[in-house]
Amino acid sequence: MSVLDAPVGAAPGPAGTGEGLVGVFVRLKLTLLRNGLRQSAGRRAAYITSVVFALLIAASQLLGLILMRGNAHAGALVVLLTGVLAVGWTVMPLFFPSGDETLDPSRLVMLPLRPRPLIAALLAASLVGIGPLFTLCLAAGSVVAVAHGAAGAVFAVVAAPLTLLLCVALTRAVATANTRLLTSRKGRDLAVLSGLVIAVGLQVVNFGAQRIGQAGGLAALEPAADVVRWLPPASAVGAVDSASRGAYGQALVQLLLSVAALVALLWLWQRSLVKLMTAPDGSTLAAAGPGREKAGKDGSRLSALLPQGRTGPVMERSLRYIARDPKTKAAWVTALAIGLIVPVLNALQGTGSIYFACFAAWMLGIQMYNQFGQDTSAFWMVALTISSPRDAYLELRARALALLLITLPYTALVTVVTAGVLGDWGDLPEAMGLSFALLGGMLATGAMASAHFPYSIPQDGAFKNVAPGQAGLAWISIFGGMVSAGLLCAPVIAVTIWLHLADLEQWLWLLLPVGAAYGALISWAGLRLAAPRTADRLPEILTAVSKG
Amino acid sequence: MQDRAETDRAARAGEAGRPATPPAVRVQGLWKRFGQQTAVAGIDLELPAGKFIGLVGPNGAGKTTTLSMVTGLLRPDQGTVEVAGHDVWRDPVEVKSRIGVLPEGLRLFERLSGRELLAYTGRLRGLPGAEVDKRATQLLDVLDLAGAQHKLVVDYSTGMRKKIGLAAALLHNPEVLFLDEPFEGVDPVSAQTIREVLERYTRSGATVVFSSHVMELVESLCDWVAVMAAGSIRAQGTLDQVRGEASSLQNAFLELVGAGSRTGGDSLDWLGGKR
Numbered sequence: 144m145s146v147l148d149a150p151v152g153a154a155p156g157p158a159g160t161g162e163g164l165v166g167v168f169v170r171l172k173l174t175l176l177r178n179g180l181r182q183s184a185g186r187r188a189a190y191i192t193s194v195v196f197a198l199l200i201a202a203s204q205l206l207g208l209i210l211m212r213g214n215a216h217a218g219a220l221v222v223l224l225t226g227v228l229a230v231g232w233t234v235m236p237l238f239f240p241s242g243d244e245t246l247d248p249s250r251l252v253m254l255p256l257r258p259r260p261l262i263a264a265l266l267a268a269s270l271v272g273i274g275p276l277f278t279l280c281l282a283a284g285s286v287v288a289v290a291h292g293a294a295g296a297v298f299a300v301v302a303a304p305l306t307l308l309l310c311v312a313l314t315r316a317v318a319t320a321n322t323r324l325l326t327s328r329k330g331r332d333l334a335v336l337s338g339l340v341i342a343v344g345l346q347v348v349n350f351g352a353q354r355i356g357q358a359g360g361l362a363a364l365e366p367a368a369d370v371v372r373w374l375p376p377a378s379a380v381g382a383v384d385s386a387s388r389g390a391y392g393q394a395l396v397q398l399l400l401s402v403a404a405l406v407a408l409l410w411l412w413q414r415s416l417v418k419l420m421t422a423p424d425g426s427t428l429a430a431a432g433p434g435r436e437k438a439g440k441d442g443s444r445l446s447a448l449l450p451q452g453r454t455g456p457v458m459e460r461s462l463r464y465i466a467r468d469p470k471t472k473a474a475w476v477t478a479l480a481i482g483l484i485v486p487v488l489n490a491l492q493g494t495g496s497i498y499f500a501c502f503a504a505w506m507l508g509i510q511m512y513n514q515f516g517q518d519t520s521a522f523w524m525v526a527l528t529i530s531s532p533r534d535a536y537l538e539l540r541a542r543a544l545a546l547l548l549i550t551l552p553y554t555a556l557v558t559v560v561t562a563g564v565l566g567d568w569g570d571l572p573e574a575m576g577l578s579f580a581l582l583g584g585m586l587a588t589g590a591m592a593s594a595h596f597p598y599s600i601p602q603d604g605a606f607k608n609v610a611p612g613q614a615g616l617a618w619i620s621i622f623g624g625m626v627s628a629g630l631l632c633a634p635v636i637a638v639t640i641w642l643h644l645a646d647l648e649q650w651l652w653l654l655l656p657v658g659a660a661y662g663a664l665i666s667w668a669g670l671r672l673a674a675p676r677t678a679d680r681l682p683e684i685l686t687a688v689s690k691g
Numbered sequence: 692m693q694d695r696a697e698t699d700r701a702a703r704a705g706e707a708g709r710p711a712t713p714p715a716v717r718v719q720g721l722w723k724r725f726g727q728q729t730a731v732a733g734i735d736l737e738l739p740a741g742k743f744i745g746l747v748g749p750n751g752a753g754k755t756t757t758l759s760m761v762t763g764l765l766r767p768d769q770g771t772v773e774v775a776g777h778d779v780w781r782d783p784v785e786v787k788s789r790i791g792v793l794p795e796g797l798r799l800f801e802r803l804s805g806r807e808l809l810a811y812t813g814r815l816r817g818l819p820g821a822e823v824d825k826r827a828t829q830l831l832d833v834l835d836l837a838g839a840q841h842k843l844v845v846d847y848s849t850g851m852r853k854k855i856g857l858a859a860a861l862l863h864n865p866e867v868l869f870l871d872e873p874f875e876g877v878d879p880v881s882a883q884t885i886r887e888v889l890e891r892y893t894r895s896g897a898t899v900v901f902s903s904h905v906m907e908l909v910e911s912l913c914d915w916v917a918v919m920a921a922g923s924i925r926a927q928g929t930l931d932q933v934r935g936e937a938s939s940l941q942n943a944f945l946e947l948v949g950a951g952s953r954t955g956g957d958s959l960d961w962l963g964g965k966r
């Protein structure tokens with residue numbers, strides 16, 4: 144029999160009744176909050192600042208929304224705003240897994256609590272805090288913006304708290320369902336990738352905002368709002384809008400959709416909570432099956448395709464790390480995404496130029512920087528096998544080759560796509576030549592920077608990419624390197640400009656082979672120069688990259 | 692008192708050493724400072740080849756710093772290190788191919804599986820692919836890692852990490868093996884496995900140098916011991932020489948590092964007294 148099945152009567156005190164339990168949990172949350180603030184003045188200051196800040200934003204938004212009253216597109220705006228808010232609440236537990244200890248079910252396992260009152264109490268406790276207050280302000284503002292007449296007011300009174308409850312239930316359901324995931328290694332890997340979601344999301348929001356600016360204001364929101372107004376919790380706010388416009392049937396359906404969603408979420412939350420508290424966590428146990436397995440052959444097909452000697456294994460490991468190491472993966476996916484988004488979206492909006500395609504080469508070239516920092520302190524395994532500048536050259540060259548395996552086709556692809564969107568096929572060869580030259584410059588300076596300015600990359604947390612005290616080093620390495628990469632490409636840029644100015648446009652295609660050859664030459668030179676420095680500085684590099 | 696013990700023992704160690712083969716490790720005047728702190732204060736050390744050698748000392752004695760400098764992972768401020776007759780800093784080609792290292796507190800390439808890690812290390816060491824495969828298979832079997840060979844090292848337990856690290860260090864059949872705290876945090880079963888592999892390896896004439904602060908372990912495994920404390924060598928020689936008149940290595944060690952008399956006096960005399 145599990146703890147959750149224990150008769151309620153067996154539990155003394157407030158756990159017996161639902162209302163008592165709610166009080167206990169809300170008091171617990173307040174006490175934890177107070178004690179947390181008592182610990183240090185800095186924490187208190189940070190908390191008060193964030194409260195003031197959040198309240199100011201909430202108040203200004205409330206005011207802004209009330210001012211929106213009467214605007215023809217207010218309905219669309221509030222519906223989308225609620226949608227964004229709900230998405231925020233959904234992904235929040237993925238970014239901040241250890242958010243709230245009152246809500247951590249693993250701390251409640253030993254208590255004789257039935258699931259239903261427990262859910263009610265946890266939900267009530269979740270409503271205490273800045274986030275819910277902020278959400279309530281926003282929800283209130285939203286319904287005020289669209290509510291007209293008595294029916295609108297009635298729906299508004301129900302919709303605002305319902306929206307808040309839905310948001311909170313959403314975040315708890317997601318967090319509980321993911322507790323196992325988030326406490327495991329795979330879940331932490333996922334959290335590291337969350338930085339990427341934000342980086343790419345910001346780009347999309349940025350371009351979306353530009354679009355609205357161009358396409359004649361809030362009217363552009365209507366098509367999206369038509370879908371979102373049927374999705375809970377936005378449908379609750381949509382119901383207020385519908386009721387105000389006299390569409391009572393539609394309003395009722397929208398409101399019921401939100402209520403049904405709340406019930407479903409609470410049910411899902413309860414189910415995963417019960418499962419979490421009664422089933423043991425098996426993720427750390429060794430397999431109980433037949434323990435001794437004979438070691439078989441290494442069936443790697445990748446290694447068969449790659450060159451022999453040092454080059455093959457180093458390339459293979461680099462490529463595996465791009466796929467498996469969350470930090471490396473996040474950096475790569477960000478670079479790939481932004482390298483494509485910036486030139487292509489600019490081209491789509493008609494503000495672009497084919498030369499923006501060089502951005503992809505530049506973003507991907509950055510991956511060559513701090514090569515050894517990406518190894519973390521495991522660099523000792525590399526250091527122990529490098530005993531001459533030749534070894535160091537092979538090591539650096541193999542890493543550059545692994546990089547080129549992805550960047551070369553990708554740069555070509557981005558340039559072709561940009562040219563296609565712009566319809567500017569004539570400038571394709573020169574833009575691609577410039578990209579290749581820039582990529583060569585980035586590889587050369589990246590190799591030099593890896594040897595001269597290595598720094599540690601902390602392995603935990605999505606937003607820490609430099610160990611404390613090494614930020615200066617990282618900036619010197621990346622920015623100095625990027626400026627020098629630009630300077631290294633100056634000859635190719637100069638030739639491009641000269642050909643344009645001298646009206647020799649029929650020769651511009653020559654820039655493709657010239658740029659590629661020049662890029663190859665300077666990368667080779669950069670690797671050659673970096674190799675002896677790497678071989679000389681092995682212990683210093685190891686010390687620099689072991690601080691994470 | 693301690694200085695005399697050191698010179699006595701060093702002298703005896705010199706007589707015991709065989710001058711015909713070069714020592715596995717010869718360290719002269721090795722210094723390392725980190726800011727104000729002196730981690731290693733001018734040590735001289737001569738470790739005979741073909742022995743199971745223990746480097747013992749309390750936490751913070753400078754064992755890891757010394758081993759890092761000896762294996763070429765940390766640049767000394769001063770002093771020379773020779774491994775099998777070759778200078779570590781002037782002749783890295785000769786030295787790096789002859790040594791295997793299992794450091795403490797440094798990561799492995801944890802996003803590779805155990806087998807991939809061995810394949811990577813072996814091929815980086817210049818072994819042909821088929822040979823690496825054969826050796827990796829045997830090492831994984833002997834170290835009882837065959838069942839976890841396709842798991843990523845990041846998901847390994849402490850004992851499994853030490854074992855895969857040991858396998859990576861042994862793969863190229865080095866002459867001298869340096870292990871920093873190889874038994875730290877390792878369960879008794881894994882410890883026994885590691886022990887058996889190391890004993891078999893030294894019987895072939897290879898040298899194992901390992902650091903530890905567990906005296907019983909050192910006493911049962913090693914035939915040669917160097918005692919380190921506060922950045923200097925307090926004694927070195929065969930187990931018997933270092934143990935001297937003391938009843939156990941533990942007691943000799945406590946005396947050598949100057950911790951023997953700490954329990955005396957009237958401090959704590961209330962403890963266990965009348966309540």
